[in-house]
Amino acid sequence: MERKWWKEAVVYEIYPRSFMDSNGDGIGDLQGIISKLDYIRDLGADVIWLCPVYKSPNYDNGYDISDYEDIMAEFGTMSDFEELLTKAHEKGLRIIMDLVVNHTSIEHPWFIENRKSKDNPYRDYYIWRDPVDGHEPNQLESVFEGPAWEYDETADSYYLHLYAKQQPDLNWENPKVKEAVFQLMERWFDRGIDGFRMDVINQISKDYELFDQYVPGKDDLGRTISNGPKAHVYLQEMNERVLSKYDVMTVGETGSVTTEDAKKYTGFDRHELNMLFSFEHMSLDKGDMSRLEVIRVPLGQLRAILSKWQNELHGIAWNSLFYENHDRPRLVSKYGDDTTPFYLEKSAKMLAVLMYMMEGTPYIYQGQEIGMKNPYYQSMEDYRDIHTINRYNLWKDQFDLPTLLHFFGKRSRDNARSPMQWDDTENAGFTTGKPWIKVADSYKEINVKQALADENSIYHFYQKLLKTRKQYDVLLYGKYELILENDPNIYAYYRKLDDETVLVICNYNKEEIAMPDVDLSHAKLILSNYEDQSDTLRAYEARVYFLNKQRS
Ligand code: GLC
Numbered sequence: 001m002e003r004k005w006w007k008e009a010v011v012y013e014i015y016p017r018s019f020m021d022s023n024g025d026g027i028g029d030l031q032g033i034i035s036k037l038d039y040i041r042d043l044g045a046d047v048i049w050l051c052p053v054y055k056s057p058n059y060d061n062g063y064d065i066s067d068y069e070d071i072m073a074e075f076g077t078m079s080d081f082e083e084l085l086t087k088a089h090e091k092g093l094r095i096i097m098d099l100v101v102n103h104t105s106i107e108h109p110w111f112i113e114n115r116k117s118k119d120n121p122y123r124d125y126y127i128w129r130d131p132v133d134g135h136e137p138n139q140l141e142s143v144f145e146g147p148a149w150e151y152d153e154t155a156d157s158y159y160l161h162l163y164a165k166q167q168p169d170l171n172w173e174n175p176k177v178k179e180a181v182f183q184l185m186e187r188w189f190d191r192g193i194d195g196f197r198m199d200v201i202n203q204i205s206k207d208y209e210l211f212d213q214y215v216p217g218k219d220d221l222g223r224t225i226s227n228g229p230k231a232h233v234y235l236q237e238m239n240e241r242v243l244s245k246y247d248v249m250t251v252g253e254t255g256s257v258t259t260e261d262a263k264k265y266t267g268f269d270r271h272e273l274n275m276l277f278s279f280e281h282m283s284l285d286k287g288d289m290s291r292l293e294v295i296r297v298p299l300g301q302l303r304a305i306l307s308k309w310q311n312e313l314h315g316i317a318w319n320s321l322f323y324e325n326h327d328r329p330r331l332v333s334k335y336g337d338d339t340t341p342f343y344l345e346k347s348a349k350m351l352a353v354l355m356y357m358m359e360g361t362p363y364i365y366q367g368q369e370i371g372m373k374n375p376y377y378q379s380m381e382d383y384r385d386i387h388t389i390n391r392y393n394l395w396k397d398q399f400d401l402p403t404l405l406h407f408f409g410k411r412s413r414d415n416a417r418s419p420m421q422w423d424d425t426e427n428a429g430f431t432t433g434k435p436w437i438k439v440a441d442s443y444k445e446i447n448v449k450q451a452l453a454d455e456n457s458i459y460h461f462y463q464k465l466l467k468t469r470k471q472y473d474v475l476l477y478g479k480y481e482l483i484l485e486n487d488p489n490i491y492a493y494y495r496k497l498d499d500e501t502v503l504v505i506c507n508y509n510k511e512e513i514a515m516p517d518v519d520l521s522h523a524k525l526i527l528s529n530y531e532d533q534s535d536t537l538r539a540y541e542a543r544v545y546f547l548n549k550q551r552s
């Protein structure tokens with residue numbers, strides 16, 4: 001196994017709008033991030049993934065970019081960005097940026113130009129179709145609900161948008177688009193950044209035949225719009241032209257991928273990307289959608305999926321280990337138990353062990369390390385997310401308000417976007433002004449100040465866990481081996497490398513159960529979420545043992 005810095009690194013994701021506001025306008029910003037760099041480094045992170053900070057009209061909070069070479073005014077200036085990069089590097093932190101090149105904003109100059117007329121030189125930068133019988137060219141839907149085609153009067157035609165109508169898709173078949181993207185990537189690398197997280201990168205190549213055949217309610221939208229015929233061609237070109245020239249890391253956001261796809265996108269010998277985000281384990285909380293039901297992620301399914309990714313990629317490609325991001329609810333509210341402070345703490349720590357003792361690069365989303373839970377907003381007025389609002393409008397006549405509030409309280413993207421909880425003062429120390437989105441009521445109990453003061457906090461547990469990972473090569477590179485594969489309560493596995501073995505045992509549930517029958521002679525407990533010992537496995541108990549020269 002070849003050692004690489006990005007395999008041994010820990011990534012901390014920042015959603016700048018909600019992280020830290022330095023000037024009281026209620027919006028997080030770059031100076032806010034600069035003021036918290038020590039906090040991030042002390043946790044044990046090595047890399048910051050910065051969600052988009054480029055100029056944007058913010059229909060989708062920066063995922064709609066109007067200028068790739070400028071910083072969003074609310075976040076600061078290019079000189080703030082340079083200061084952030086320099087200070088981060090001084091502290092040993094690298095920074096990766098979000099590369100959003102499946103689409104731009106409608107306010108990007110390319111789009112403003114291209115919609116002027118059919119013969120505009122930029123027309124080919126985007127994807128246009130003539131109406132069919134006065135309608136959309138086909139039934140393709142957008143990920144954010146409604147048709148994926150938007151009518152434009154100027155030239156009586158429709159443009160494609162897989163996301164919001166303010167996010168028109170770029171036409172990667174046009175060599176000029178590709179070239180422009182490669183050049184902007186180079187310019188960011190030349191400014192000194194350390195890599196990219198690539199937004200919906202497996203959707204840049206379109207399969208127009210599939211689009212034409214798509215039937216709403218019948219076909220899988222994710223599969224229809226992902227992994228198009230030229231996806232690998234484009235990424236190999238990007239790698240050869242740009243990525244291979246720099247020592248940087250790349251992680252693709254790729255919905256609807258199998259492990260076979262992953263081997264193609266990220267295989268060590270493929271020269272495409274270093275890692276990807278698979279979402280196979282991320283929607284297991286979906287219950288019966290006809291009733292908008294949400295369930296706790298079932299152990300059996302989670303275990304089967306994570307084990308498949310661990311086994312299939314070992315030695316061939318590299319996994320990303322994550323539960324949270326800016327699009328997903330909070331881990332403790334989804335896989336864990338946020339019903340009491342005790343269960344919240346124990347389940348948060350257990351879930352950290354369960355995931356981050358595996359093989360792959362850990363990703364931690366802001367607030368995850370202090371056990372932030374969903375804000376459970378009580379009014380639709382509190383929501384800001386475009387997807388949530390679109391869904392609400394679509395569903396409001398079909399479902400009653402309590403059902404909708406319950407569903408969004410569990411699944412809205414805003415669950416990740418409530419402001420970071422720094423302390424127990426007004427607005428959780430996030431801003432001195434009026435926050436752009438409501439602070440969660442839990443901030444009095446759950447906040448960084450409290451976490452730093454308590455040596456048994458979730459924060460300190462993460463710190464210890466991340467340190468432990470780096471102390472043992474077996475935790476970085478060892479092979480995963482699942483045991484007790486059908487146990488209804490326990491998730492347990494070995495990691496093995498040469499003569500080093502680590503054993504991970506997690507009680508996924510709150511009921512106290514018997515310790516499984518495993519050989520613990522020569523075992524040294526190196527991590528546990530309870531301070532005292534027991535012959536049983538207590539509520540959400542997690543243990544990690546180092547088994548010295550174990551012989552089987
Ligand atoms: C990705 C981003 C999400 C964004 C979408 C469109 O899924 O993570 O926040 O809305 O792409 O860019």
Ligand code: CA
Pocket residue numbers: 021022023024025026027028029074
């Ligand atoms: Ca601000």
